[in-house]
Amino acid sequence: MLACVSSATLTGALGQSVSVEVHVSNGLPGFTIVGLPDAAVRESRDRVRAALLSSGLPWPLRRVTVNLAPSGVRKGGAGLDLAVAVGVLVATGQLPPDCTSSLAFCGELGLNGSLRHVPGMIALADATAPLELVVPLCDAREASLVRGDAAHGVSSLAELAQILRARDEWPAIPPAPPGPPAPELPDLADVRGQPFARHALEVAAAGRHHLLMVGPPGSGKTMLAERLPGLLPPLTPEESLTVTRVHSAAGRPLPDGVLVSHPPFRAPHHSASLVALVGGGSWSLRPGEISLATHGVLFLDEMGEFPVAALEALRQPLEEGVIRVSRAGGTVAFPAQFLLAAAMNPCPCGEGVFDGACRCTDADRARYTRRLSAPLLDRFDLVVPLARPEPDDLLADVPGESTAVSAARVAAARGRAAARDGAGAADPPLQTKAAALLAAKLRQGVLTARGLHKVARVARTVADLVGAEQVDEEHISDALCLRTVRDVVTR
Numbered sequence: 187m188l189a190c191v192s193s194a195t196l197t198g199a200l201g202q203s204v205s206v207e208v209h210v211s212n213g214l215p216g217f218t219i220v221g222l223p224d225a226a227v228r229e230s231r232d233r234v235r236a237a238l239l240s241s242g243l244p245w246p247l248r249r250v251t252v253n254l255a256p257s258g259v260r261k262g263g264a265g266l267d268l269a270v271a272v273g274v275l276v277a278t279g280q281l282p283p284d285c286t287s288s289l290a291f292c293g294e295l296g297l298n299g300s301l302r303h304v305p306g307m308i309a310l311a312d313a314t315a316p317l318e319l320v321v322p323l324c325d326a327r328e329a330s331l332v333r334g335d336a337a338h339g340v341s342s343l344a345e346l347a348q349i350l351r352a353r354d355e356w357p358a359i360p361p362a363p364p365g366p367p368a369p370e371l372p373d374l375a376d377v378r379g380q381p382f383a384r385h386a387l388e389v390a391a392a393g394r395h396h397l398l399m400v401g402p403p404g405s406g407k408t409m410l411a412e413r414l415p416g417l418l419p420p421l422t423p424e425e426s427l428t429v430t431r432v433h434s435a436a437g438r439p440l441p442d443g444v445l446v447s448h449p450p451f452r453a454p455h456h457s458a459s460l461v462a463l464v465g466g467g468s469w470s471l472r473p474g475e476i477s478l479a480t481h482g483v484l485f486l487d488e489m490g491e492f493p494v495a496a497l498e499a500l501r502q503p504l505e506e507g508v509i510r511v512s513r514a515g516g517t518v519a520f521p522a523q524f525l526l527a528a529a530m531n532p533c534p535c536g537e538g539v540f541d542g543a544c545r546c547t548d549a550d551r552a553r554y555t556r557r558l559s560a561p562l563l564d565r566f567d568l569v570v571p572l573a574r575p576e577p578d579d580l581l582a583d584v585p586g587e588s589t590a591v592s593a594a595r596v597a598a599a600r601g602r603a604a605a606r607d608g609a610g611a612a613d614p615p616l617q618t619k620a621a622a623l624l625a626a627k628l629r630q631g632v633l634t635a636r637g638l639h640k641v642a643r644v645a646r647t648v649a650d651l652v653g654a655e656q657v658d659e660e661h662i663s664d665a666l667c668l669r670t671v672r673d674v675v676t677r
């Protein structure tokens with residue numbers, strides 16, 4: 187007898203609907219699974235068999251063939267277990283054939299018949315619409331984020347069989363368990379001195395400008411970058427769902443209440459593999475650090491130490507807001523829209539040319555900066571020098587301005603920019619003196635045409651931060667200061 191049960195599998199951060207066909211026939215007892223299964227799917231045979239027996243449901247001593255359609259799509263992970271088990275129950279007459287027609291099933295089975303968590307539940311729930319979806323109880327809240335009342339949770343195979351047989355009510359989805367309290371975001375008040383770097387952080391957050399900090403060890407680059415997410419506004423509901431979808435597909439623990447509501451901060455180490463950064467790896471193609479940072483901050487500490495391939499992989503997401511990973515089965519696009527913050531030492535010894543204590547040869551320095559390609563460096567609107575804080579600043583026990591005060595200015599500046607965009611108004615023209623200053627820099631060869639455009643954009647953000655209608659000379663000078671060190675890095 188044949189049964190056909192709906193389910194879904196995860197490809198990248200997207201779900202793909204899968205039809206699980208189970209055929210039970212006379213012949214030598216055996217179990218075959220076809221349709222491009224990966225190792226975890228092939229092993230479902232042992233889990234499904236043990237789960238049925240543990241649940242008091244007989245396993246057919248006949249030939250069982252499972253086909254996963256469409257056959258051209260690779261299926262990974264253990265999330266198809268539940269659909270295979272339900273298919274066996276229907277095909278052997280243990281469940282009525284029509285009880286599954288309006289339902290889809292996603293869940294991993296334990297040997298004792300319990301249902302276990304499956305990563306990427308939001309994407310899987312999307313892919314099974316408009317069918318009602320049955321998932322492990324622990325995943326039901328996540329599935330209900332996108333499917334509402336059409337998502338149901340059960341805790342075991344025996345419970346599911348009972349509900350389907352008797353057409354019982356679905357159990358209520360439990361409220362989210364009280365998770366750990368939200369981690370305290372580090373506060374800018376902890377940073378002593380560094381007024382220029384603080385200003386750069388604020389401009390970066392307000393205008394979504396990518397930021398590169400150049401300074402010797404101990405100048406507080408990491409400390410400053412960690413405080414950047416605190417300056418960003420909370421995620422919009424749409425952004426929140428995108429971020430949650432990616433984190434769920436990567437198998438990351440989701441916060442209390444399930445939705446990720448704060449901009450993420452990801453700081454991959456320079457020794458991280460390319461797969462860990464861009465995503466991919468297994469057949470199910472997991473999102474990498476670059477995607478996990480979407481709508482948040484991607485921080486590359488010691489950018490000069492990252493392999494060239496990793497840095498080059500950043501170019502596509504910086505241009506398009508997505509990262510594409512190609513595999514034999516096709517190409518998967520992950521969202522990758524992030525604010526890039528990077529830090530580097532000015533030279534291999536770290537002391538740099540600012541302090542004059544550098545022990546590097548010119549060749550050393552050239553080798554160090556050569557791996558940063560001009561197109562990548564060009565993505566940074568803000569390139570700022572950092573010095574070690576002054577001893578007086580460190581000893582004075584005066585806290586710096588707090589994140590809350592700075593974040594309020596960022597929110598106001600973003601509000602001004604959004605109001606302009608919303609009204610469809612072009613940016614107001616530069617003041618005459620400001621335009622003259624830019625023209626002079628262009629003539630002197632200090633700025634390229636492309637650089638000119640960037641300086642004007644940063645100046646617009648600076649003006650928004652102070653609530654100025656027009657961009658004046660002072661805003662342009664400020665924007666020029668926020669990229670002066672570029673020449674030191676690229677020379």
Ligand SMILES: [Zn+2]
Nearest residue numbers: 533535544546
């Ligand atoms: Zn040096």
